[in-house]
Amino acid sequence: MKAVSAETKVDLAGLGEAQALAVDERGASLRRLGRLRWGLAAAGVLLVIVASAVLAPWIVPHDPLAVNIRHRLAPPAWMEGGDARHFLGTDQVGRDLVSRVIYGGRVSLVIGVTAVLLSTSIGVLLGLGAGYFGGRSDWTIMTLVNVMLTFPFVLLALAVIAVLGPSLVNMIIVLGVAGWPIYARVVRAETMAIREREFVLAGRALGMSHPRIVFRQIVPNLVSAIVVIATLQVAQVIILESFLSFLGLGIQPPTPAWGNMLGEGRVYMLNSWWIATFPGLAIFVTTLMINLIGNALRDWLDPHMKL
Amino acid sequence: MKGYIARQLVQLVVVVIGISVLAFVILHVLGDPVLLLLPQNAGKEEFERYRHLLGLDQPLYVQYWKFLSSAVVGDFGKSWYADTPAFRLVAERMPPTIYLTLAGLGVALLIALPLGVLAALRRHSAVDMLCTVLAVAGQAMPIFWLGIMLIIIFAVRLRALPASGYGTWQNFVMPAFCLGAFLAPLTMRLVRSGLIEVMNMEFIKTARAKGLGEGKVVIKHAFRNACIPVITVLGLQFGQLLGGAVVTETVFAWPGVATLTVESIRNQDFPVVQCAVILLALVIVVVNLVVDLIVTFIDPRIRTGA
Numbered sequence: 024m025k026a027v028s029a030e031t032k033v034d035l036a037g038l039g040e041a042q043a044l045a046v047d048e049r050g051a052s053l054r055r056l057g058r059l060r061w062g063l064a065a066a067g068v069l070l071v072i073v074a075s076a077v078l079a080p081w082i083v084p085h086d087p088l089a090v091n092i093r094h095r096l097a098p099p100a101w102m103e104g105g106d107a108r109h110f111l112g113t114d115q116v117g118r119d120l121v122s123r124v125i126y127g128g129r130v131s132l133v134i135g136v137t138a139v140l141l142s143t144s145i146g147v148l149l150g151l152g153a154g155y156f157g158g159r160s161d162w163t164i165m166t167l168v169n170v171m172l173t174f175p176f177v178l179l180a181l182a183v184i185a186v187l188g189p190s191l192v193n194m195i196i197v198l199g200v201a202g203w204p205i206y207a208r209v210v211r212a213e214t215m216a217i218r219e220r221e222f223v224l225a226g227r228a229l230g231m232s233h234p235r236i237v238f239r240q241i242v243p244n245l246v247s248a249i250v251v252i253a254t255l256q257v258a259q260v261i262i263l264e265s266f267l268s269f270l271g272l273g274i275q276p277p278t279p280a281w282g283n284m285l286g287e288g289r290v291y292m293l294n295s296w297w298i299a300t301f302p303g304l305a306i307f308v309t310t311l312m313i314n315l316i317g318n319a320l321r322d323w324l325d326p327h328m329k330l
Numbered sequence: 331m332k333g334y335i336a337r338q339l340v341q342l343v344v345v346v347i348g349i350s351v352l353a354f355v356i357l358h359v360l361g362d363p364v365l366l367l368l369p370q371n372a373g374k375e376e377f378e379r380y381r382h383l384l385g386l387d388q389p390l391y392v393q394y395w396k397f398l399s400s401a402v403v404g405d406f407g408k409s410w411y412a413d414t415p416a417f418r419l420v421a422e423r424m425p426p427t428i429y430l431t432l433a434g435l436g437v438a439l440l441i442a443l444p445l446g447v448l449a450a451l452r453r454h455s456a457v458d459m460l461c462t463v464l465a466v467a468g469q470a471m472p473i474f475w476l477g478i479m480l481i482i483i484f485a486v487r488l489r490a491l492p493a494s495g496y497g498t499w500q501n502f503v504m505p506a507f508c509l510g511a512f513l514a515p516l517t518m519r520l521v522r523s524g525l526i527e528v529m530n531m532e533f534i535k536t537a538r539a540k541g542l543g544e545g546k547v548v549i550k551h552a553f554r555n556a557c558i559p560v561i562t563v564l565g566l567q568f569g570q571l572l573g574g575a576v577v578t579e580t581v582f583a584w585p586g587v588a589t590l591t592v593e594s595i596r597n598q599d600f601p602v603v604q605c606a607v608i609l610l611a612l613v614i615v616v617v618n619l620v621v622d623l624i625v626t627f628i629d630p631r632i633r634t635g636a
């Protein structure tokens with residue numbers, strides 16, 4: 024198609040168009056390179072965040088649970104009345120905010136990663152089933168996907184947590200189970216396309232078993248798409264988890280989590296803005312870094328992927 | 331066309347029933363209402379009596395059938411907390427949620443349309459860069475935090491806007507902006523990519539060749555076509571928009587369905603939660619259907635089944 028049009032348009036306008044296309048292509052690849060660089064920088068920052076969360080017990084300046092009423096509501100160090108020992112200030116009972124923000128990352132990162140692993144496994148398996156076998160199993164799974172995608176994820180998670188009771192494990196289960204449809208949808212579509220390709224037909228003609236075809240021939244072709252979605256989903260899960268904790272339906276105080284710190288800080292925002300500001304900033308920076316990495320991964324693994 | 335609408339209607343019914351089953355299962359199978367209603371020291375007979383009173387001793391499918399058949403006529407039972415019909419409680423709170431959602435959508439379009447169009451027309455320019463930055467930052471922004479930051483700046487520091495409440499236009503400013511900021515990044519990207527795609531098409535060249543001004547080409551020929559994917563995706567994202575409204579409402583104590591649902595979840599007031607969940611699902615599904623019809627109407631390629 025393209026070759027024909029290139030041959031027929033030998034006039035100047037066609038030449039100009041080809042040039043413009045080349046320039047555009049170069050611009051696009053430059054942009055891609057730029058985004059890859061952003062992704063690498065973001066990976067560096069995220070590494071620092073992850074390392075500080077892992078090493079929290081050894082690097083925090085104070086015990087995140089240590090109450091000190093005399094130093095309560097101390098502003099950040101650079102403000103008037105600030106205390107150099109509490110760089111980001113203290114909360115309503117005098118706990119050090121730097122230490123609490125560092126510790127809070129543990130909860131968010133653990134929940135983000137484990138919940139995404141759970142929803143990836145469920146979503147990929149169901150998506151493969153729907154796409155590979157088609158027919159009734161496809162209809163059932165896709166109806167379930169439609170039901171879940173229609174409904175706001177937030178309300179569903181809220182209702183289940185309210186019934187099950189808030190705990191770390193329940194949060195992981197709820198966020199993991201609620202998040203699978205997006206994987207199922209993408210995996211199903213890709214599987215349906217790959218199922219008809221020659222190498223799969225050849226495998227079937229050679230007498231390969233269904234599981235072998237699915238896991239050896241189809242899944243390897245889906246890995247990049249799954250990795251990209253999963254990365255971007257970690258950020259979404261972290262935001263959702265902090266929202267649940269913010270409402271008091273997630274991680275319970277006194278365990279520091281960015282969400283519940285934000286929720287507690289809201290009460291004091293009239294005079295002490297820092298209590299709510301810094302945990303939120305931590306969520307924002309973390310999810311921003313993860314999104315930048317996800318975008319870079321998408322460009323790197325498959326520039327033509329549309330998600 | 332008729333077959334298409336019929337299929338959409340079937341889909342609608344299936345989805346609503348699916349959500350009602352989901353809501354029912356979550357609230358009745360995972361949790362035991364009686365355990366929550368009665369004091370801890372209540373006797374065994376007391377538990378049994380209440381279970382019988384609420385019909386919870388019957389088989390699940392009987393309970394679900396009873397629930398569904400009365401729900402169809404708008405009877406979701408009485409609130410266990412306020413002793414008024416759940417349906418009335420939820421219906422009363424529906425208008426504020428709808429207004430907030432529309433206002434948020436309006437703000438999102440106000441931000442996204444001009445920026446998206448400019449970014450598409452001046453690719454790789456400063457505006458385009460700004461859009462990319464805004465989109466990436468906006469998608470990482472937890473809107474409940476954004477809401478709190480807005481309150482701290484505009485209500486606490488500047489005293490320019492009310493921190494919460496409902497009724498005047500000032501009350502709308504921050505919640506609508508918050509919700510708009512949640513939806514704008516996606517909309518902006520859709521407008522940009524949609525317009526870029528359309529601008530490369532042959533009929534744009536024809537329009538230019540006719541000697542039309544660039545403004546007319548963009549507005550009359552390109553923009554209208556670029557609207558189709560924007561409307562489609564926004565329609566599909568309506569559930570997400572309502573999800574954003576849930577978050578926004580709780581931050582600004584907005585008297586809408588979402589705040590009511592969160593309160594009812596805290597109070598374990600299951601009839602109200604069920605009613606809210608199902609009515610919201612119904613709204614979402616109907617909006618999706620209407621958007622589908624609008625797109626079909628404005629896009630002849632779909633209308634003629636091409």
